[in-house]
Amino acid sequence: MDNFTFGFTITLVGMGGTLLTMWVLTLFVDVLKKFFPYRENQETGGEKS
């Protein structure tokens, strides 16, 4: 493989792949936040009703 093809491919796929993977992680965290919302009484160790 010549250097131009290699450089073009790795730059494009690398930047795109990194951005895509990070975007998947943002979705993952958003989903987690829906399933495990913050509840003050549990997190602060307060008395449970």
Add this chain to the structure above:
Amino acid sequence: MISVIGSGLGSLVAGFGLLTIKNVIMIAVGCALLYLGIKKDYEPLLLVPIGFGALLVNIPLGDMMAPGGLLRYFYDSGVLTEIFPCLIFVGIGAMTDFGPLLENPKILLLGAAGQFGIFLTLALALLLGFSKLDAVAVGVIGACDGPTAIYVTSKYAPHLLGAVSVAAYSYMSLVPLIQPPIMRALTTEKERKIRMQYPHKSVSQTLKIIFPIGVTLITCIIAPKGTPLMGMIMLGNLMRESGVVSRLTKASENEIANIVTLLLGLSIGATMEGAAFLKPQTLIVLGLGLIAICLDTVAGVLFGKLMCFLTKGKINPLIGAAGISAYPMAARVAQMEGRKYDKHNFLLMHAMGANTGGQIGSVIAAAVMLSVLKGMGII
């Protein structure tokens, strides 16, 4: 009798005779690194052992890197086997609080943009005639992440390890000097004054525990070549957030990290032997490393501007510059730049979020790059 005494005395001065000009230059470089670490406080934990390692390896007849030499043992058993960078990552994971990032996960994208310098520098290195794997090692300086740079370079271009490591750690410590002019050049005063809202909701502990497990599974399945790095950083973070192995967490962020930092620094210094290090290629690597970090900053700030536009002015583009892995320096730089134009603007928590995103991003970028290389049959 006299001849025996003569040869005995001669052996005491033989080192002076074998001292080459390259050794002398590298001893001066080692002293300069020690000066930067001790006097200027630039990454002293690494520059002091690296500088001293450079002194030791350039002493004639010391044989520190010869087969059976002390530094050769450190290098072979810790760097070539990738154990040192991976153990450092356990410590980094144990020290990092991903809370600010989890509160505003969109900021993770800034951590991706902050890695674009890796790939752009790789392309530039190819244009300058570097071989494919050498270009990969040079580009990874743009990760702004010492252990990642060492991991990739020791695996695929070990002859560049000294130059790449010195560039990575030196430029990381120079982030407060490198980034501000670029941040000012790419943003308007109005943008720099944008105040960001702080989310009222916090993050549950369960989420903080599941996050490292999920990140490991998702990213390692997408880019399996990064499993050692991502696995170790997330193991450290899981230990921290679970709270059930505080002894291991404390050991990871203190004793283990300290011992490995010492041995890793010495091993890097050991690669700075005059004859191997003093080549025109080294200067080019150092130059490209600087370009890589500048390009990271440019990409991060421009992506910050894009997010500012898309969110109708809710994101301050300055935090885009914090999307690199130099933690927590890059976040502090964003905060300080913001406060220069509005003394009551507190960007630190958002910048910390982007900065921890940059830590994850740098590992993902390296993992994606290695996995693509594997897919292309280069490695």
